[in-house]
Amino acid sequence: MEQPLLNLHTHRNGPFNLRSCDPKELETMPLVENQWFSTGLHPWWLNEATHQEQWKKVELLADRPGLLALGEVGLDRRSPVSLALQTQVLIQHIELALDLDVPLILHLTDYLDTMMQLRKKYPKGKWIWHGFNGHETLYRQLLSTNTDFSVGRRILLPPSSLHKLVEKIPENRIWMESDQEDDQILRNIYQKVSEIRNTETDILSLHIFVRFQKELLNA
Ligand SMILES: [Zn+2]
Numbered sequence: 484m485e486q487p488l489l490n491l492h493t494h495r496n497g498p499f500n501l502r503s504c505d506p507k508e509l510e511t512m513p514l515v516e517n518q519w520f521s522t523g524l525h526p527w528w529l530n531e532a533t534h535q536e537q538w539k540k541v542e543l544l545a546d547r548p549g550l551l552a553l554g555e556v557g558l559d560r561r562s563p564v565s566l567a568l569q570t571q572v573l574i575q576h577i578e579l580a581l582d583l584d585v586p587l588i589l590h591l592t593d594y595l596d597t598m599m600q601l602r603k604k605y606p607k608g609k610w611i612w613h614g615f616n617g618h619e620t621l622y623r624q625l626l627s628t629n630t631d632f633s634v635g636r637r638i639l640l641p642p643s644s645l646h647k648l649v650e651k652i653p654e655n656r657i658w659m660e661s662d663q664e665d666d667q668i669l670r671n672i673y674q675k676v677s678e679i680r681n682t683e684t685d686i687l688s689l690h691i692f693v694r695f696q697k698e699l700l701n702a
Pocket of ligand 1: 492493494503555662663
């Protein structure tokens, strides 16, 4: 049997992929059984004039079969809209994720204080920091909240603080992802993380897949 390498965040289809789609992309996609998605308004693609229509699409997709998470969403200096509007839209996603009882996939690069304030204000519901970058202070703050960490291609770069933290992430709080990269890179990421954590890739990937079934598929 194919080893289930669960890909928590990617923009491509694949047998064990949680594919992150823009709502416009997802609404036109045919329904296929056993495909898993997340959707949401990435801060880069927000539009001051049309964000309400953009948001309506997200709400309409909430019942779509295979929708297991909301995101990726977050706050980002490179967004074309104000921090106030980004925050408002992020809160809409946080509240909808709570209603749907699904995790939120977080794009976490800027405005970290605002993000922490929101995490404290909304302690319920799982958030997953996608593309975990090894920011130690933020890691420590988030470790005491209901937040998980998804490790991507950065772990393949030369050793850094990220390696030290990845060694320590609790086993029930770690995920792996290829994001924009080809699926093949995911195997390298799993191998690298198992090496750092001194475990077997098969064991690690099986544990993650079992957790995925329990926590996201509710199986
Ligand atoms: Zn992404």
